[in-house]
Amino acid sequence: VTARAPIDLAALVGEVRGGRPRAVGRLLSLVENDDPALPEVMSELAVSTGHAQVVGLTGAPGVGKSTTTAALVRSLRAAGQRVGVLAVDPSSPFSGGALLGDRVRMQEHALDEEVFIRSMATRGHLGGLAVAVPQALRVFDAASCDTVLLETVGVGQSEVEVAGVADVTLVLLAPGAGDGIQAAKAGVLEIGDIFVVNKADREGTQALVREIRGMIALGSTKAWKPPILLTVAVRGEGIEELQAALEKYRARAEETGRWATRRLERARREVEGLVLARLRADLRTVSGADLDAVAALVRDGRLTAHQAAERMLTGL
Numbered sequence: 001v002t003a004r005a006p007i008d009l010a011a012l013v014g015e016v017r018g019g020r021p022r023a024v025g026r027l028l029s030l031v032e033n034d035d036p037a038l039p040e041v042m043s044e045l046a047v048s049t050g051h052a053q054v055v056g057l058t059g060a061p062g063v064g065k066s067t068t069t070a071a072l073v074r075s076l077r078a079a080g081q082r083v084g085v086l087a088v089d090p091s092s093p094f095s096g097g098a099l100l101g102d103r104v105r106m107q108e109h110a111l112d113e114e115v116f117i118r119s120m121a122t123r124g125h126l127g128g129l130a131v132a133v134p135q136a137l138r139v140f141d142a143a144s145c146d147t148v149l150l151e152t153v154g155v156g157q158s159e160v161e162v163a164g165v166a167d168v169t170l171v172l173l174a175p176g177a178g179d180g181i182q183a184a185k186a187g188v189l190e191i192g193d194i195f196v197v198n199k200a201d202r203e204g205t206q207a208l209v210r211e212i213r214g215m216i217a218l219g220s221t222k223a224w225k226p227p228i229l230l231t232v233a234v235r236g237e238g239i240e241e242l243q244a245a246l247e248k249y250r251a252r253a254e255e256t257g258r259w260a261t262r263r264l265e266r267a268r269r270e271v272e273g274l275v276l277a278r279l280r281a282d283l284r285t286v287s288g289a290d291l292d293a294v295a296a297l298v299r300d301g302r303l304t305a306h307q308a309a310e311r312m313l314t315g316l
């Protein structure tokens, strides 16, 4: 076993605060690999965080999330913002692969020192997405990003989970085969703070807008009525309006307390994730009971699973 070169944490954190892209990348790798130095790193970073608005983008495959992300980066940069982009792939154990296409799309921003782009895989991460993503977001935040765009890659319930770590969630839909409301997975429509009908250059846009409007009306008890915006992301159309909607959302949410409530919920989930990960890792040592031995008793019908769980938790 070769010893890892010691990391000069103070220097690294200092460089991240200064917005040095390489340092940001290095710290994100520590997050992704669940490095033992993370607790210390995070405590160093803590004072520099809390500023960035985290914007989650979700929607069916091919609806235009990456194109919209790239267009938003352009528009936010024009407004002088520093921007982070985090593409999360919860289904893949390593970075790269599926995200390659997105990297090409992001190429125009690749040399911009005020844009940080990172793709991250969370499968196999201790504590999973609920722990890894908030920590990564904190790194962008500490690097003085004003906005962090969070795109989910892959499929599954993870979309909803990722939305849970964002300050505001954009649900993207598009007219045409397979991109409309019926294509949205269960639970995704409920999490939309802002609806974006992308590919508004296509036929069926107005019908889709009516459909979304009808659906929003059903949940009209909400304090915030989600607006519906039209975009043609490939041409950058409607993106300034989308940026304005994000600003409006933040102002409103800060006013009503929704902002703070969401961040509380996010912190709660993150702490819970860390606790559960620790419990899982410590399971054998916490009670002194041996999981394998207990499992054998369950297999042989000498303990019920409930009794076994009790034994694991209490040692009795």
Ligand SMILES: Nc1nc2c(ncn2[C@@H]2O[C@H](COP(=O)(O)OP(=O)(O)OP(=O)(O)O)[C@@H](O)[C@H]2O)c(=O)[nH]1
Pocket (backbone or CB within 6 Å): 059, 060, 061, 062, 063, 064, 065, 066, 067, 068, 153, 198, 199, 200, 201, 202, 231, 232, 233, 234, 235
């Ligand atoms: N006509 C039209 N095509 C668009 C628009 N926006 C994006 N597209 C095209 O739709 C395709 C998919 O766009 P992406 O941005 O990769 O979609 P995505 O949601 O990120 O896709 P996944 O990451 O694979 O889920 C690309 O070929 C885009 O060029 C638009 O406004 N109008």
Ligand SMILES: [Mg+2]
Pocket (backbone or CB within 6 Å): 065, 066, 067, 102, 151, 153
């Ligand atoms: Mg994409």
